[in-house]
Amino acid sequence: MTDFARGERRQLADLLHHVGPELATVCAGWTTRDLAAHLVVRERRPDAMIGSVIPPLAGHGEHVRLAKLSQPYPELIRQLRTPPWWSPISNPLTDALTNTVEFFIHHEDVRRATPGYAPRDLHxxxxxxxxxxxxxxxxxxxxxxxxxxxxxxxxxxxxxxxxxxxxxxxxxxxxxxxxxxxxxxxxxxxxxxxxxxxxxxxxxxxxxx
Known part of the structure; x- marks a missing residue:
């Protein structure tokens, strides 16, 4: 079976590298740097993502994401390209289920923030x-x-x-x-x-x- 999650990850990382860290995205208030930091935290800091399902802990997740923003942008993209094997959402057993749509949507968050985009012809x-x-x-x-x-x-x-x-x-x-x-x-x-x-x-x- 084709690994669409890996394909979307690779294309998003390439696009983030191409457009740089300061491009506005479809995610209101987020630049490409913010988006890259979110994705890295999502798969490398499970503790930070608990806030997405337990609202009182949301502040911890945002604190971790903001701290991640201080890393050099090329390093964020490197981490995005190479997810850890132990990640609960990016290991070989869960990657396709948890990341195909996630990376498709965030890929489009970058693409569709620029006027003149066209929907992709997906397989x-x-x-x-x-x-x-x-x-x-x-x-x-x-x-x-x-x-x-x-x-x-x-x-x-x-x-x-x-x-x-x-x-x-x-x-x-x-x-x-x-x-x-x-x-x-x-x-x-x-x-x-x-x-x-x-x-x-x-x-x-x-x-x-």
């Missing part, structure tokens, strides 16, 4: 891998919307969330849907149709993990 197998994870993410984040939603990934499957007739439908490629449900609605090329109020809420809501 169908990578789209399928992204869709498997996006289905799970959509179940978690869209249930908070408060009304039934239909998610359609043309050629890959559909997902119906909530009881009753959907008030809104999201249609797009798996990669675009992954960006949408991660809270990047403004750069995701997804068609949102249905009840106008539901469409407005979906496109502006603070969603994502």
């Amino acid at each position: 169908p197998d990578e789209q399928q891998a992204i869709w498997r994870t996006t289905r799970l993410t959509a179940r978690l984040v869209l249930r908070k919307i408060g009304f039934p939603v239909l998610v359609e990934a043309a050629g890959f499957g559909t997902l119906r969330l909530g009881d009753g007739e959907p008030r809104a439908t999201l249609t797009g490629d798996p990669g675009e849907l992954a960006l949408f449900v991660s809270g990047r609605q403004r750069v995701a090329e997804v068609d949102v149709t249905g009840d106008p109020a539901a469409v407005a809420k979906l496109t502006t809501a603070q969603i994502g993990m």
